[in-house]
Amino acid sequence: MPQQGAPLRRMGFLTIGSFDPADPRPGHETTLRVVELGERLGFDSAWLRHRHLQPGISSPVAVLAALTQRTTRIHLGTAVTPLGWENPLRLAEDLGTVDVLAGGRLQPGVSVGPPMQYEHVKGSLYPDTADVEDFGYERVLRLHRFLRGDTASDFAGTQGIEVFSDRVEPHSPGLADRLWYGGASLRSAQWTGQQGLHLLASSVVRAEGGSTDFPTVQASHLRAFRELNPTGRTSQGLVVIPTDSATAAQRERYSAYVEHRSARVGIPQGPGQLLFAQDLLGSSAELAERLWADAGFQLVDEVVFALPFGFEQDDYVQILTDMATHLGPRLGWAPATG
Structure with a gap:
């Protein structure tokens, strides 16, 4: 396991893809340009977060399809797709299509649980089955089976001029092996390890084990996962804002953003007793020491690393550039090439 001074092997970033509901195209275009910049800077991956019924990307898979035509190397992921909003078979078709277009660069991340604001949206999302839908782990396993190429239909063959497959098409070999689960509890970390999936550790965890110290709780999840899946990949996602080349105005705005969100740190929030990580702000030297x-x-x-939401394109250019040229090298990371 890496200790101080050991190199960081892969560095990616996550964006929510904010936009103006009255004019959504510019915000989506900004997301595309930010990911293109990430590829030029040598980032290993770029991830999109789902935001349903909000001014953030509601269809990351569609945006990732566009990105397959505007990038050639960087891996493209979702962090995460909440499966409560999805039909696993249909999602498997979409993911397979994007992975084929990307040449095997897709890194799908998923989670389970009832959709946010379910009481208000269930009549539209599941008008006939809202009270019997299963939002548990089985939804992930169904998706995994379909990505793997397992049987999705009890018929395969020709009817008239139509040819039917009994598996999801297109099938993209290797995609099932790149499925991630976004876990926020010890139970989910252990389940992910048992299933042989990869673990996305984000900036939110459940307060458990008698601790309200975010790093301590998250570390317990990562250790539990590793005990069950020694070869599985784990990734940490924190909000990290380097200021090496930031203007005075940007530093002031970033500081206000972090200060506004800091009041919740260390205090379990809501029925789920969620703990939020402290956003990290400062020079790359300071950030490396804290990490x-x-x-x-x-x-x-x-x-x-999660990009703060609601910032301007120039802010993201500055943050990503500082990450790639200052922070990453201080963590032992080297930009990807080719």
């Missing part, structure tokens, strides 16, 4: 001291970061060798 090396983070108990969770010490247990991973790849990261997906």
Whole structure:
């Protein structure tokens, strides 16, 4: 496991893809350009977060399809797709299509649980089955089986001029082996390890084990996963904002953003008793020191740093550029080439 001074093998970033509901195209275009920039800077991966019924990307898979035509190397992921909104068979078709277009670069990340604001949306989402839908782990396993190429229909053959397959098409070999689960509890980390999936550790965990210290709780999840899946990949995702080349105005705005969100740190939130990580802001030298001291970061060798939402394109250019040219090298990371 990496300790201070050991190199970070992979560095990616995550964006919510904010946009103006009255004019959504510019925001989506900004997301495409930000990912293109990430590829030029040598980032290993770019991930999109789902936001349903909000001014954030509601269909990352569609945006990733566009990105397959505007990038050639960078891996493209979802962090995460909440499966409560999805039909696993249909999602498998979409993911297979995007992976084929991307040449095997897709990294799908998923989670389970009832959709957010379910009481308000269930009549539209599941008008006939809202009270019997299963939002548990089986939804992930169904998706995994379909991605793997397992039987999806009891018929295969020709009817008239139509040819039918008994598996999801297109089938993209290797895609099932790149499925990630976004876990926020000890139970989910253990389940992910048992299933042989990869673990996305984000900036939110459940307060458990008697601790309200975010790094301590997250580290316990990562260790539990690793005990059950020694060869599985783990990635940590924190909000990290380097300021090396930021203007005075940007630093002031970033500081206000972090300060506004800091009040919730260390205090379990809501019925789920959720703990939020402290956003990290400062020079790359300061950030590297804080990351090396983070108990969770010490247990991973790849990261997906979350970009703060609601910022301007120039801000994301500055943040990503500083990550790639200042912070990453301080963590032992080297830009990808070719």
